Amino acid sequence: MSKVILLQKRPAGKPVLTDFEFKNESVAQPGKNELLLKTQYVSVDPYLRGRMSDAKSYVPPFKVGDPIQSGIVAEVTESNHPDFKEGDFVSGNLDWKEIQVSDGKGLTVIDKEAASPSAYLGILGxxxxxxxxxxxxxxxxxxxxxxxxxxxxxxxxxxxxxxxxxxxxxxxxxxxxxxxxxxxxxxxxxxxxxxxxxxxxxxxxxxxxxxxxxxxxxxxxxxxxxxxxxxxxxxxxxxxxxxxxxxxxxxxxxxxxxxxxxxxxxxxxxxxxxxxNFADKFPEAIKTLTTWLKEGKLNYTETIVEGFDEIPQAFIDLFEGKNEGKMIVKV
The missing domain is CATH 3.40.50.720 (NAD(P)-binding Rossmann-like Domain)
Structure with a gap:
């Protein structure tokens, strides 16, 4: 079983905890060209508020009753996919779930030795x-x-x-x-x-x-x-x-x-x-940021909140300015 966080209703003004719903769901086994992911870090970001409203924007709104998604770093616990192996850490836009099956699309294997895995949701993401x-x-x-x-x-x-x-x-x-x-x-x-x-x-x-x-x-x-x-x-x-x-x-x-x-x-x-808008420049930008980070020219601060159940509150806290640097939930 895995916990999942759904959008229960669209917020009116500032989001509140009752706008979110927790459910337990059965986890399927990964099929051919699929992998099983265990969430490690979840990014909460102000732009997600826009996706909670049913309004035209640069990305489609979340649907009421569906899982919320954001940037996530996850560990591959089982793989039937040629591009990923058990033990890999990957980053990508994924559902707010403890465990989930993925087809690998949009996922990038990260080097957890070069920087903290959470950095790939922040300064290297x-x-x-x-x-x-x-x-x-x-x-x-x-x-x-x-x-x-x-x-x-x-x-x-x-x-x-x-x-x-x-x-x-x-x-x-x-x-x-x-x-x-x-x-x-x-x-x-x-x-x-x-x-x-x-x-x-x-x-x-x-x-x-x-x-x-x-x-x-x-x-x-x-x-x-x-x-x-x-x-x-x-x-x-x-x-x-x-x-x-x-x-x-x-x-x-x-x-x-x-x-x-x-x-x-x-x-x-x-x-x-x-x-x-600048997707074609991502490789060059990541290379530059990584170099500056290794050279000590860049610092970063993270506000780490512990626990999957704390994801909605961490998101709400963004609007109170309770974060210093990147707000991340460690699962």
Whole structure:
């Protein structure tokens, strides 16, 4: 038998535990060209909130009554597939199940000796790819420019800031606690950090931290924080829009400053993206990230929650900012 977590109902606003359902199911034996997987680590990510709503997006929504899926690292416990053997660790988008059968499609064997298996859900997985490709392909950082990162202590933001420093930028991070502010400066090497929860005038705080203006704004949060950063954007500034976690649970359309005049006045570029837009660049990006990690140029932080049953709560905790770096559940 294996536990599975289903979407019981679509959340109204912020998700709650009753939106999820636990069930036990029988585990089939793997057939020809199939393998049996035991889940080891589960990634919980803000974008999953969008898939819980029945709305048009870049990926289809989850169906009510079906298992939720996300990035998972699993161990191969039995294999009838020529590309995988017992004992392999693999990563891929899989169901929230303790044990499951797979046909191997979309799975990648990872080198658990090169890095912790959980790193392949973070800095050497979708997180690292999103940070690297969003910044380099849209932000196009140049030495001496100023980069501002919102959600800077999160999984993507903390990597974006470090890459910005490697590429010669002045980096300013925005986060929501003094502990996170210290983390940004002491561990990740940000030049400046702003606690938005204790700052009364964000627009002025950004101006003070970036007196020459903002050349690149890597936007993970949207909302009022982004309004304040855009008020400081420079001519020919670039704004990669990775996420808008401050808005995901809103039940009404948010109103705020219209950005068109700011973009026109500054000839600025604002572009939303998803990491799969740059799929052809994944091998090059992973190679670069792995090299930087081995050279000690990149650090990463994980918030590890123990236990399969804790996956829904860990996901909900993302919206309270309870994670430092990547939020992962160890099963």
């Amino acid at each position: 979708m997180t690292g790819l999103t940070a690297y490709l969003g910044l380099t392909e849209i932000g196009k950082p140049q030495k001496g420019e100023t980069l501002v990162v919102s959600g800077a202590a999160g999984a993507v933001g903390s990597v974006v800031g470090q890459i910005g420093k490697i590429l010669g930028c002045k980096v300013i991070g925005i986060a929501g606690s003094e502990k996170k502010i210290a983390l940004l400066k002491d561990k990740f090497g940000f030049d400046e950090a702003i606690n938005y929860k204790t700052t009364e005038d964000m627009q002025q705080a950004i101006k003070d931290a970036a007196p020459e203006g903002v050349d690149i704004y890597f936007d993970n949060v949207g909302g009022e924080i982004s309004d304040a950063v855009l008020a400081n954007i420079n001519k020919f500034g670039r704004v990669p829009v990775c996420g808008a976690i401050s808005l995901y649970n809103n039940t009404e359309v948010s109103l705020g400053p219209r950005v068109q005049a700011i973009l026109v006045k500054n000839s600025a570029l604002m572009q939303g993206f998803i990491v799969s």
